[in-house]
Amino acid sequence: MTNSAEIQTTYNKFYTYMRNYIWDFKTVDLLADLEIEIYKRFPNIDDAKRTLEKLKSKIDKTLREDEDFQKSYEKLFSTISDTDVVFTLVRDINFK
Secondary structure (H helix, E strand, O other): OEEHHHHHHHHHHHHHHHOOOOOOHHHHHHHHHHHHHHOOOOOOHHHHHHHHHHHHHHHHHHHHHOHHHHHHHHHHHHHHHOOOOEEOOHHHOOOO
């Protein structure tokens, strides 16, 4: 079981490396799709994993050149891959 906030925190660390580079439109579009999925209260892990794999095909060369960037990708990938159930704390839900 993984807290959705943990997935979001791992994504944010990955994103700090992504923003160090200039990307083409398709890569940015995939990144946006990934971010939208990850920031859902209960993200669809299969969709997030598929999108992350598509994104990897676009950024693979840069990943191989930047060890820290690659580590952040691998951490995000393993966090998503190791997740079977996503939960969120009730106090994190806005009931308005």
